[in-house]
Amino acid sequence: MPFDRPLPLEPPPAYARLRATSPVARVLAPDGQEAWLITSYQAAATVLSDRRFGIAPPGADTTGNDTLFQDGEAHIRLRRAVSHAFGPRALDKLVPRVEGLAEECVRAMAEAGPPADLMADLAVPLSITVISELLGVPPQRRPLFRELSDAVSRADFLFGEQDQIAAAAQAWQDFGAHAATLVAAKRSEPGEDLLSRLVTEPLTDDELTAMITTIVTGGYLSASNAVGVTAMRVITEGRLPGLTPAVVDEALRMQSGRTGEPFPRYAHQDLELDGVAIKSGDLVLVRLEAAHRDPAHFTDPDRFLPGRRSAPPLVFGHGPHYCLGAVLARAEIGAALSALSRHLPGARLAEPLESVEWTTNSVDIGPLAVRVTW
Numbered sequence: 001m002p003f004d005r006p007l008p009l010e011p012p013p014a015y016a017r018l019r020a021t022s023p024v025a026r027v028l029a030p031d032g033q034e035a036w037l038i039t040s041y042q043a044a045a046t047v048l049s050d051r052r053f054g055i056a057p058p059g060a061d062t063t064g065n066d067t068l069f070q071d072g073e074a075h076i077r078l079r080r081a082v083s084h085a086f087g088p089r090a091l092d093k094l095v096p097r098v099e100g101l102a103e104e105c106v107r108a109m110a111e112a113g114p115p116a117d118l119m120a121d122l123a124v125p126l127s128i129t130v131i132s133e134l135l136g137v138p139p140q141r142r143p144l145f146r147e148l149s150d151a152v153s154r155a156d157f158l159f160g161e162q163d164q165i166a167a168a169a170q171a172w173q174d175f176g177a178h179a180a181t182l183v184a185a186k187r188s189e190p191g192e193d194l195l196s197r198l199v200t201e202p203l204t205d206d207e208l209t210a211m212i213t214t215i216v217t218g219g220y221l222s223a224s225n226a227v228g229v230t231a232m233r234v235i236t237e238g239r240l241p242g243l244t245p246a247v248v249d250e251a252l253r254m255q256s257g258r259t260g261e262p263f264p265r266y267a268h269q270d271l272e273l274d275g276v277a278i279k280s281g282d283l284v285l286v287r288l289e290a291a292h293r294d295p296a297h298f299t300d301p302d303r304f305l306p307g308r309r310s311a312p313p314l315v316f317g318h319g320p321h322y323c324l325g326a327v328l329a330r331a332e333i334g335a336a337l338s339a340l341s342r343h344l345p346g347a348r349l350a351e352p353l354e355s356v357e358w359t360t361n362s363v364d365i366g367p368l369a370v371r372v373t374w
Contacts, residue, residue, distance in 0.1 A: 001030050001037070001285075008353045009233055009258065010302075015039050015290035024276040027285070030159035035264070035283040036276070039290035041297040041311060043274045047286050049319030053265040058280055066210035068324075069263065075320065081201040082211060085134075085194045086324045094134065095331050101126050102335035110343045115350045118370035122336055123227035124220075130332060131219030135212065136193025137182065148175040149217045153359060158264065160360075172213065179212040180205065215325075223329050225259040225359075225366025226252075227336045232356075232370055234337055235347055237304045243341035246306035248334050249313075254304065256315040257289030259366050263321070288314055346374045 003012035018025045023040035038044050047053050054071040056062055062070050068078055084090060105126055109116040116122075124146070132142045151171035154164070182195065183205055190196035194215075198208060230251040234240055239247045265284045270277070278284070293301040297311035316326035323329070340347060350371040357368045 001027055008356060008358070009229075009236065009255065011257070011287075011289040011293060015287060016293065019290055019294060024274045024278075029283065029285065033283060035285050036273075036278060038273075038284060038286045039294075040274065041291040041294035041314075044286045044288065044291035044314060045318050046273065047265055047284055048262060048314065048317055048321070051320070052268050052271055053284060054268050055263055055265060055321070057266045058268045066204070066207040067214050068211075068321075069214075071320075078203075078207065078211070079320075079324065081203055082194075082198065082215075083324060085197065086327060088327050091327050091331065094130070094328070095335075097133065098126075098130055098328075098331050099335045099338075101129055102332070102339040106336075106339035106343045114373040115371050116373075118231050118372055119224065119228050119367060120369065122340075123224040123231070123370075126227065126332060126336060127223035128220045130328070131216055131223070134194050134219070134328070135215060136186065136191050136195045137216075141178070141182065144178060145175075145216055146220065148178065149220050151175075152217055153221050153361060153364070158363065175213050175217075176209050179209045179216075182212065183208045218323075219325055219328065221366070222260055222364050223325070223332050225364055226255075226329060227333055228367050228370050229255045229259045230333050231337060231340065232349070232353070232367070233304075235349060235372065236353065239304070239306070240337070240341045240347060241345040243337055244306065245334065248330075248337055250304055250306040250308065251337075252315045252330075252333070253292050253298075253313040256292060256313065257287060260315075260364050261288060262286045262317055263363060344372075344374050347372045348374065 003014040005012045018037065019039040023038065023043055025037045025039070027035055027037040029035045038047055055069050056071055062074065065074075068075060102122070105122045109121050128142060128146050132139075132145065137145055148171055152168050152175060154168060183199065186195045186199050190199065195208075195212065198211065203211070230248070233251045233255050234243070234247060237251075265286065267278045267280050267282045267284060269280045272278070292298065292313055295301050299308065299310065316323035316329070350373040356370065359366050359368060
């Protein structure tokens, strides 16, 4: 891995071949270590929800890990501290603001005239503003938060070269130091934002700092990538005019995994998955791009069919690590596409799909730019 991808918005053809013959297949990860690759829907759902699989290797020392990327009681405690802030009821007041921001971005694009970049002019400003306002990050701090998030995203923490990982680790450390100053400010002068509520929870300053960096990078990078990629799909399918929620859902099904693959898992005991024996400690890689094209669960899976009746897509994960920001991310994607459909229904890509440059990352990949005209 990675396998060849002839078409930018389509999964590697190898996924379909493996799913048909070996849905739980032995592969070499990009760094050369052996892993199990999961390409069927049922096996993917099992790995993501079965507690016999974890984000950390069995017996790993997680001391000092203050993020949500861990297992068991530590993960449950941290997740519980922030989960109420990301539920549908808590975000009801934020949705009109998300829609208003998307409207402002697209109107500005329309007034400026073509061409435009959907990443720089819509996806990035929308996502960084939404997550910053949710957390209570002051406007003057947001450019640095974005700069540090971008620096973190430039390297592949999982399978990248050591020098890239070291650079990204330094950016993550700098990000954490900056977040720590925000925690201190909220303790002395709390407001009505999420961070002001979090400082009242039984969390240490290190846990709060890690929570901020995780929420900002996830809420900004993942959301902006998802907006850009789903917009590319909807535009290429000619579905901007008359956009419906079903169109958005189908774009998410087809593009999840291109942006936002689940973190690797490790088997925590010897077990059998789809008839294959997996040993404790084995690395397991779930690919949603493959799972969402599984013909056993999605009829005619390679066609864009809004409103299809199928298994529930695993767009935002499944099980204990289901994406906390799923409701917010869906709101951003829907608001961005709806604003485009109203103000720029004739938008089309200004360059071939094959010309689009992409970030390099094993978990969350996005386009550097999506240039459109109309």
